[in-house]
Amino acid sequence: MKTLLVAEYRDGKLLGSNSELMAFAEKAGGESAMFLVGTESDLPAFGGKLYLADAGECGEYNPSVHRDLLVQVVEKEQPDVVVFSHSSYGWDLAPRLAYAMGAAQVSEVIDLVDSLPVVPVCNAKLRRNVKISTEKAVYTLQAGAFSPAEVPSGSPEVEKIGTDADGKVIFEGYEAAETGGVDLSKSDIIVSAGRGIGKPENVEMIADLAKALKGEYGASRPVVDAEWVEHNRQVGTTGQTVSPKLYVACGISGAIQHLAGMKKSDFVVAINTDKDAPIGEVADVLVVADLKQFIPALTEKVKSQ
Ligand SMILES: Cc1cc2nc3c(=O)[nH]c(=O)nc-3n(C[C@H](O)[C@H](O)[C@H](O)COP(=O)(O)OP(=O)(O)OC[C@H]3O[C@@H](n4cnc5c(N)ncnc54)[C@H](O)[C@@H]3O)c2cc1C
Numbered sequence: 001m002k003t004l005l006v007a008e009y010r011d012g013k014l015l016g017s018n019s020e021l022m023a024f025a026e027k028a029g030g031e032s033a034m035f036l037v038g039t040e041s042d043l044p045a046f047g048g049k050l051y052l053a054d055a056g057e058c059g060e061y062n063p064s065v066h067r068d069l070l071v072q073v074v075e076k077e078q079p080d081v082v083v084f085s086h087s088s089y090g091w092d093l094a095p096r097l098a099y100a101m102g103a104a105q106v107s108e109v110i111d112l113v114d115s116l117p118v119v120p121v122c123n124a125k126l127r128r129n130v131k132i133s134t135e136k137a138v139y140t141l142q143a144g145a146f147s148p149a150e151v152p153s154g155s156p157e158v159e160k161i162g163t164d165a166d167g168k169v170i171f172e173g174y175e176a177a178e179t180g181g182v183d184l185s186k187s188d189i190i191v192s193a194g195r196g197i198g199k200p201e202n203v204e205m206i207a208d209l210a211k212a213l214k215g216e217y218g219a220s221r222p223v224v225d226a227e228w229v230e231h232n233r234q235v236g237t238t239g240q241t242v243s244p245k246l247y248v249a250c251g252i253s254g255a256i257q258h259l260a261g262m263k264k265s266d267f268v269v270a271i272n273t274d275k276d277a278p279i280g281e282v283a284d285v286l287v288v289a290d291l292k293q294f295i296p297a298l299t300e301k302v303k304s305q
Contacts, residue, residue: 001029002032013042014038015085023149028081106140117129187244191209196272205296212299220258
């Protein structure tokens, strides 16, 4: 399968997620080329052809200009699949490109089986294998789904590209989201609450354990969406990425979007009533128990040490 990988550059820097695109290409097999709107002074470690447009001229993001640049490269390279990260850049640009190419677009790809994309369905409880009926396709990759076996290396063979297309959008810059309060990425110990805590009153139990361990508490997205915990404590693709020494997942199933935010933790303890919950695949210790009984007992034990 021939792939065109759309690398990302944000706020003057290459993004680390570009290595996941390379991991996808490695799994897909076959040739790959890369596309980047960035700068010549900061190129990705990639051993193939890189089509480079200047971010100063084209804007770090300008949908119609970036789409026109990509269409040029697609015509030249004739890839079977164009691959984006499932980021705000990919969400916006992938469908525009797919429409221009008359190609199928598949979002949030988490795996490849027999060269076909797999996506999560039913709130990530099931997986769907997708059959493509167009000649070419455009995918966005779920963060954390493809990990490179080794740190990418190599220097790309650069071909500069440009366009006279006049975009209707002017890129003005980025504004950092207000995080306020806690910065989980600085915490060595995080105890996170999942939907399995059952009710908002039980957040206190999780916060108590975190305090006894001298750490912070976090949460999965459903707990944040239900407004039981504020958003700056959410862990996952749409929350924070953390890598503490100890991560305790309480009543968290282990959906890929949550794992992407915490799987680099040094040691993971999961407490779950379901012995087959996917969190067990990344946990160093899986405690099969009802958290409402187990956590208060654990907190008492920690406090008595
Ligand atoms: C675009 C997108 C972005 C997303 N971003 C994020 C993100 O950033 N972070 C995130 O977390 N999710 C995110 N999600 C949601 C994600 O797909 C899952 O739905 C979510 O992570 C599930 O949360 P959970 O594990 O708390 O709940 P569930 O999947 O409902 O799991 C609850 C778990 O609790 C266990 N349980 C139940 N009762 C008990 C008990 N008494 N004691 C012990 N265990 C118990 C159950 O066995 C189950 O495993 C995103 C989804 C999408 C589509």
